[in-house]
Amino acid sequence: MRFGLSSLGLESPKIVIYEALPSNYGLGHNMLAGAFAGIAEHSVMYPVDLLKTRMQVLHPSTGGLYTGLTNAVSTIYRIEGWRTLWKGVSSVIVGAGPAHAVYFGTYELVKDMAGGNVDDGHHPLAAALSGASATIASDALMNPFDVIKQRMQVHGSVHKGLVQCARTLYRTEGLQAFYVSYPTTLCMTVPFTATQFVAYESISKVMNPKNEYDPFTHCMAGGLAGAFAAAITTPLDVVKTLLQTRGLATNEEVRSAKGLINAATIIKSQFGWGGFLRGMRPRIISTMPSTAICWTSYEMAKAYFKNLE
Template sequence: MSKHNAVPAPVEEYDYEGLPPDYTLGHNMLAGAFAGIAEHSVMYPVDLLKTRMQIINPSAGGLYTGLTNAVSTIYRIEGIRTLWRGVSSVIVGAGPAHAVYFGTYEAVKEFAGGNKDDHHHPFAAALSGACATISSDALMNPFDVIKQRMQVHGSTYRSISHCARSLYRTEGLTAFYVSYPTTLCMTIPFTATQFMAYESLSKFMNPQKEYDPFTHCMAGGLAGAFAAGITTPLDVIKTLLQTRGLSQEAEVRNVRGLFNGAKIIRSQYGWSGFFRGLRPRIITTMPSTAICWTSYEMAKAYFKRYRESESYAASW
């Protein structure tokens, strides 16, 4: 058959994980940015509910008995638009942070031998996930602090720039990173567990390693739910640290770090306090990771197909 009659094989017939040599870091970062913005934008209202339910001693208007009560109370008192209050912060931060996240993931995975053959490489997946979250959280942490300050009931911040300026003026630069060590203590095991689970589930559900949106969605959602459940206690401490400046209690305002935060939660709520917001966290994370992985794999598939169509056109 002449090259003029040749038909390029569809993307599904290629080893999906074995990316072509000209698939650059930039492509991975663009795919990651797309995935991050899609994930955070869609699931933001549930993330706001999680933050509200984790606050220690909230104001009277911020007391909720459950998810349904939280939604109805916010709608009645503050209006439905409140559920998206602070979303601009995560949109601004999520694109660059997820670009770094997935760029690091793919680079470390390749370096650790995760793409060498068809065998499963859980260590490479865990290592690449841990490295990805260390680098991306350094960029995202200040935006996450701003987001949570704007999510709290009674917040008076008008915009992300207003919040950032006020926070810097009253609490200094350290306020943007006081929760970073705790964030890493949470996100490193979360991401390592999530990536291992995702790679394992993907290999089990899709042994041919083809582009399959259903597989990516299911594997991503299940992996995220599992990882979110076991790291909720650290997320509760992170929320305490990131919202400390809004508390009416001197002890909370002066909280110094991970262990001090854990002590405060334990003394006020007992062991059950470490699982405040568990349901909204899982409800947020499961579809979030499903959206994130599906968007990321879709963007990768698009870039791959585009490269293949370019190669085919060049052969004419």
Template structure:
């Protein structure tokens, strides 16, 4: 009996094998699936966050909070207004997150942080930073289009129409003027998220078991921490990405991170840098949890442990 039990233990699939040695194509596929799931499910909350972060909005777009914004958008513009621009996210999130997780796994391995039991928070954080720099280079133009379509009174009929009009009016630079602010925001966000997820996973899931609920809970905590810490830079990024829709000349003339930060302070003081923090956390915590749970599930499907068929 003991011998049979020993054999069962010896051949029990090691969940960590899903991470170490998984092929590039498996990481790409899992990352793409996770990215699309993360951004689409929580998209309405992201739309509300953008509305609350816009500085000097029109009187028709003044909201008292998340619930008030959702109610007004649905009543005045229709329920579909909460989903305007979602196709831009679907188009960009797949390839961007594929690169994101593939870069993370590669960097984590290169930095010697593949251990299932040892903590390597700084190496994991560095791997997360590398991942976000690569993915944001792909995602930034799609993010600009998304936010241009989310603002009140957006004049664009579709994602393609938005891309054409922004290019004609402001040139290619409009799609990347927010990239430095995005990088400065997403590198600490990714560092906090990956380090927290890896550390909490080792604490609460020491046996590396496949547990979607636990993955999502740990991912949500990690994402919420990162979201709260990086909200000020997200406000600056939103200003730069939506500057072309503003009637305020100070906003329209912003060309960089520090100029945008000065305008935020001039219009709202230090409180301006916390605009949209609540919906950002409400959005990022569950969406990050969904992302990690989806990623772990997809990795198990595309790269099952040795001796176990795809689930």
């Protein structure tokens, strides 16, 4: 069935028969839809992501210590100005488009190869496999941009822009600085993505058994799946933040962190088990709408491409 742009969630989406893009559309359309979704997701929720990073840093410089999410917002606004909440967003915009193009392109490709598109049934294993494969591929591209982003987000950061930060980081710490957190990132994002994709597919099947194009379903399923996955992977996110911001740390032990196990040991010895839950609230608060926006944008783009038939 054909439908106009007004059908993309603005008037009567439930009358639209929605399904995956046909095979003749190729990888390019899925990648383009993914790029659109990634830029939309990260741009809208960037300020909350910055708050999460600030609250996860173990030994912040003077002025970067916050008692909670509300205190962090008010302190940053009062002392540094509202523009600080967007510091480093250029890195995300530049990296998110290509990374999410690879992410969703790999997802659709592996899902189809694993038999996830055979019928209208529930295929959790195919969803988990495609999600894990997608994050391995996309994180290889996104990790350097994520390192640059967090270096610019930290309180007191002297970095003014994407290129300047990348050059300084390469000159002072070498190429390994861009990938020191990659193993930890995969340990976090592979279970995160697998969990999120299985949850998204499962919730969508319950809320939308007819597999119609329904922005409300995509939004709710994406948000709930993201919140659940974010909560259970927060400890690894804290470890990742430590590794990606170690060069700015004032604590010598943190500056010399070598990898996942060493970083986790430092967190445990200095802050106890509670240290692994630092930034959980802003992580969930940012991830829930982020994944909702991401999935809604992605499904909308796919629906738009089908309209061009």
